[in-house]
Amino acid sequence: MIGERVRRAVNVALCLTAVVGTGWGGYETYSVLSARSEINAACAGLVPVGKGEGERTFFEAFVTLEPDTRPVQPDEHWAFERSYRPTVDTPLGHGIPGLASDSGVKVKLTCAGKVRRNGAPVEEITAYAGSTTTGYTPVFKGRGQVSGDTRDVLASIAVDVANRTAERLGCESRLPDAPAGIPQAVEDLTPAPRASGTCGWYAKARDQDVLLPDRVVGTRADPDVWTESCGLLMSQVGASQARADGYGDLDPLARDQNWSASLDSWFGTEAENVTLPRLGTDDPVEAAPGKAGRSDEKPAWWASSVCHGKPAVHTLVLGGAAYAERAAPHFAKIFRAYAEDTDKS
Incomplete structure (x- = not known):
């Protein structure tokens, strides 16, 4: 991107x-x-x-x-087998x-x-x-x-x-010297009950809903960055449990059928150019600051707020089509919890 x-x-x-x-x-x-x-x-x-x-x-x-x-779009985090690891x-x-x-x-x-x-x-x-x-x-x-x-x-x-x-x-400001020992991009998936950092809110919001992903990938929160992200990913075990508990019509995890959600936020000038994908077209949905809405073609939502005095746009994009259609109603509370937590941090 x-x-x-x-x-x-x-x-x-x-x-x-x-x-x-x-x-x-x-x-x-x-x-x-x-x-x-x-x-x-x-x-x-x-x-x-x-x-x-x-x-x-x-x-x-x-x-x-x-x-x-130029527009920016959310990264979609997904992993259905060990060789596919989001960062x-x-x-x-x-x-x-x-x-x-x-x-x-x-x-x-x-x-x-x-x-x-x-x-x-x-x-x-x-x-x-x-x-x-x-x-x-x-x-x-x-x-x-x-x-x-x-x-x-x-x-x-x-x-x-x-x-x-x-x-x-001729700019007056300068950045301090870069630190040493910078951590690598996060790729470790964490069980939802132990979520922290940019995904810390999810441990409570998920509750016991078996249709919601049981793993997260996120980073520590930092007020200086212009964007932050939290990926929610279902494990094979979690998908099997959901299918056994009344969602057997959903396909198992596969390359084109992942059970996932990506939540992202942009702050300041970055919030002015966020778009959401539309299936089958290059014409995206503009996630304008000061407004809220969703993309009908692909389950994706956006909301806006003010964080630390700067405009902010928050997005949620769901994964595979069948999973997204079935799970969309379950994510209303998830997106609300995410936006509220981000506004407070």
Whole structure:
């Protein structure tokens, strides 16, 4: 979701280089560049070079200036067998608005000082640094995670790029130095009764309803991030119990028939461009701040509120079609509990 939106945004820097080691690597026009001056020139002086020592790691970095009108959509979390594991981006913490995925780090810097670029106001700077192997695309999504050392370096690069862009544009604010030891994106599924963090509300809200998923995947809550997520996923055991308790018409868990729900929230400028998917069309449903509604084609709801003085949009998207149709009435209380808890946190 980050890639396409950022590529089409106002790009101040687009750079593919080596995080550590002395040179660049890549394909076609990137050729082989080794001098630090060439790296700085290619990256417009925004991406630092020579960080650390050791094996060369390739990355790509992007900068986006907000507000950005490109739409964002919820991630759908699902897992019906061990080889399919959802991940939830984890907050960087330490006062930095940032999130670490399984392949990269994204940070936001609020641009104080009434800065304008090309006549348009600049409210925020978003910088992303992600690991690659071929020089074009992050490759870790859903297939393992970058190492802790690489994640720390990517975070440092993202922060440096945001701060250097802020300096160049004349923004007054800066991000603090990136921390070390950043946790990896969360992929461990937790039994619903032990839910915590962004899913902590679910332990009580689920009660004993067998049609509701019995596992969660979420992160610790962080007031500095611009989005947060909680995935609800039914286990094979839970699905079997539900089918035995009166829901035998539902198909067992499978690739195209997962029993899941994804709950997401966006805050501030990110809340202005949230959309929900429609089946069979590229025309999405706009989840506008200040309103509430649902998508008829695919069971999905949105609600809006104000969190910490900023507009917020909350969404719920259900998984497989048959499960979504049967379980939708059971999720009314779940979505209400989620939105109320998010507003309080």
